Amino acid sequence: MSAPFGPSPAVVAPVNGRRYPGQPAAAEPNLDAAVLRQIRREVAxxxxRANRAHEAANTTPMPAEEREALTRRLISEALDAYATAEMQAGRPPLHPHVESRVARTVADALLGAGGLQPWLSNPDVEEIVANGCDQVFVRFADGTIEQVDPIADSDPEMVDLIRMLAARTGNDERRWDRAAPLLNLQLADGSRLNAVLDVVRRPSLSIRRHRYLTMTLPELIELGAIDTALAELFAAAIRARLNTVVGGPTGAGKTTFLRGLASAIPAWERLVTIEDTYELGFDRDETAHPNVVAMQARDANVEGEGEVDMAALFRNALRMVPSRVFVGEVRGHEVVPLLNAMSQGNDGSMSTIHASSSAGVFRKLVLYAAAAPERLDPATTNLHIAEGLHLVVQLRLTETGRRFVTSVREVVDADGLQVTSNEIFRPGPDGRAVPGAPPSTGLLDRLAFHGFDPALLQRREGWWNTTGPSTQTGRRRAA
Known part of the structure; x- marks a missing residue:
């Protein structure tokens, strides 16, 4: 789903000694791959052995904090032993800078994400893709893409790294082998990982990162994603329990935006989220949302059994006494139960969808419903849309990495193959949403009852903060 809004924070240093235009060219000692492998093997x-001894004595795995402290101590001891051996052999020890980087690299491999860790630790990185271990590309918040150093010494080592991440992540087993060549999971930092094996020439990795794991409507204003009028509109829409679908292209920030909308939901409400891979993370903040059930679809096992798709999860969610149901992203069969729920009175539900325009959201919903097992025809789907869906919000992603609301549509009615809608906020001269067609009397009265000031719609250029975050962002690099 989405990447975050706004410009990037402060510049940090490059990874693995790689230099980029405008950065100092001072020489750095290179890592010795053989030394790195030796230290990593000895510590591992x-x-x-220490883990096995602990489990034999305690019948439980070693606690994470104890394991981390032990790993760092073992790394220090291994480096000290290596330095002693080198001096006894009449050779100089490692340069202090190189020794520090060896320690960090080994720790990343055993405790973090190996060669991926420096980029996962960089707050400016939004996407990481690898076509094999050495064809690695990173996309930064300012929209620039750079080819960077390898994330592993070989493709088999890259496969082992990804399998290690899969084993550490989530509450169920995520297999990745010839029988299950497609892998989707959420990393500990909230990033979404996809990996492909065997059906490609070389193992392929894609990571979409979320720089904002929590979000509020005021923060969306600060980041330039919405203006004051839109914030007031969405807050009132949440209180009025309007069913909403957020559309946009890949990377437009749909998940982050949905988090912002959810922040306006009262803490006492019970939320149920449905995703193919955990991303929304409403259950992370027990103060804001103490009553959350997060559900994740499950693939079939090697015998072809045990699959639970999002449509099945949605049908079950309606039996869980939810105040609201969130579908992380509509991609297929789950669209029918979602529209059914919206049209049958489960108000306040929300979802995201890939679409190129707010009007295109309706076409996507029709296409997904036609491909579902129910095989809904367009006219029937449009009736469901008109009966249950209230608002469509469209996000835009610019070439410079800016993300903002560009359109808001009110669903009015359906007539056969057409959904009638009012574009109550339309793209302005710079693409940002400004007041457009007047909302229907029914919608405006409902929003006003829940605190929206209709006078906010009278400013035709909108209420965008022109002194907000700059659209110019410098390049950011990993430490």
């Missing part, structure tokens, strides 16, 4: 072997 000692750590494995």
């Amino acid at each position: 072997e000692r750590l494995t």
